[in-house]
Amino acid sequence: MKLSVTLKLLMILLQDVLPLVVAQERTLRFVTLVYRHGDRSPLGTYPTDPHKSGAWPQGFQQLTEVGILQQKALGRFLRERYAGFLSTSYKPQEIYIRSTDYDRTIMSAQANLMGLYPYSDPEISWRPVPIHSVPVKYDKLLKPPTRTCRRYQQLMEETINLPSYQAKMEGWKGFVTEMANYTGLKPEQLTLRGLWKVHDSLFCQKTHNLALPGWATSQVLSTLSEIEAFNIEAHVGMHASQEKVRFTGGLLLGAILSNFSKIVCRDLPMKMMMYSAHDSTLIALQGALGVYNGHLPPYAACHGFEFYQEGNNSFSVAMFYRNKSSHQPHTLVLPGCSTPCPLPLFIHLTRTVIPQDWDAECQNPQRSTGRTVTALAVAVGLLSVALIGVGILYWRR
Structure with a gap:
């Protein structure tokens, strides 16, 4: 009788303690975030539009004050979620931010960082954080051409x-x-x-x-x-x-997985990577993952990847989607896997949507022509160097 009571007490204790033990064994190692810019003005107008550009003080395609507040709110959410993981002040070795080369996405990243790194010094109400971008015509990662x-x-x-x-x-x-x-x-x-x-x-x-x-x-x-x-x-x-998704979201998905691999292999202190982009970026990424729900991502929607190191030193990845500030983010589950998903299985399940050579798979003749021209230029250059060398030897003799 006493033994059964003791066992019951032990079971109750284990029910309370085991989740804590498991949680302690799993540690967050790295985070990648892909989010849409905040509220913006229209991309353009049409002939009978009663408002035209006059209704938008900053002009078309620009982030609005509402959009700034949406991104600050997203930044505050991220500060709360990663309070014990990310430093309270900006450290370049911990975080890297990349944006598409549009005003609204760069400004969204700035507003987001204001919420993520609130500054208490009254003399400096906001501390700048570097944001990197690539010209639109070269940005295959976030805006594939x-x-x-x-x-x-x-x-x-x-x-x-x-x-x-x-x-x-x-x-x-x-x-x-x-x-x-x-x-x-x-x-x-x-x-x-x-x-x-x-x-x-x-x-x-x-x-x-x-x-x-x-x-x-x-x-x-x-x-x-x-x-x-x-x-x-x-x-x-x-x-x-x-x-199709190999030419759109597959490239970004491959980069996200590759970045984590480099961080682990090189034992880098990097903790977070942010991508400030567009609804099309999120749709393409979620399409590649097989988790797109058919609805347009709202302003400041955020798709997160959280990479964990398990107690046995293996790695896993979990995903969330925050599409409403009034609700907790949704847990996203990769089809064919649980969450967190063991990283090797995650890579295996997504291998078919990640391109190995985007340009080659596009079958673009202009690309091959460009390579031919480059090869010819290199060959001519080498030939020129060889001829100059022969000339110098002849002159010396």
Whole structure:
């Protein structure tokens, strides 16, 4: 009788203690964050737009004051989440921040860091933190140039020619004609991307409590949202999705895994890497991971990778997605694995979506031509050096 009571007490004790022991054995080693910029002004306008650029003091495509606050809130959330992991003040050996080369993403990174590293000195209310970027035309990591990727364009042509795709477009023909009359745009301008730009303008105006034109009814806005979701699905799924994501989110996913590998192998003190980017960046990344839920990532949405070192010195990775500031972030689970997922299994499951040579897989003839020109230039250079050498030897003799 006493033995059974003792066992029950021991079981209760173990239930309370074991989770703490497991938690102590698993230590956070590295974090990668990919987030969308904060609230912005529209990317552009259309001929009959009643507001035009006058409604936006900073102009089009710029971060708004609301967007600054959203990013500061994200920074404060990250400060709280990683309070015992990341130093309270900026240390260059601990964190690296990269942004796409757009005003709104660079400013979003700055606002985020204001929340992550609050400064108490009244003389210096904010301490600058370096943010790195690459010119847009060279940024394959966060803004892949799929328009110049021949193979990706071939896959999109195949997608567009699908009967299901054509049926959808046929069903929206009347709507496109109406939108041409409403917006003043020519029908040929109202491609899926053109309709998205109109929707973007209306969405930004509605978000900032500006009066919408009479034709922009809830039904019109709903149809525009449906078209936008369809366009996204066409680019990340619908047809040859495994190959498509290799040209979009696969490159970034490969870099995230490679970065952690370098940090561990070189025993670097780096703890966090941030990428300030766009909704398209998050969609592409989550599409590559197989966790995209079909909804447009809201402003300041953040996808996090947390790399852990287990008690047996193996590594694992967990993911979260913060898409609402009023809720705790969602736990994301890689299909085919639990969470945290053992790192070798995570790498194995994602291997098919990570390109080995992005340019070669694009099958872009311009790229091979460029390599040929480079090779010829090198050959000519070497030949010139050889001839000069022969000349010097001849002169000496």
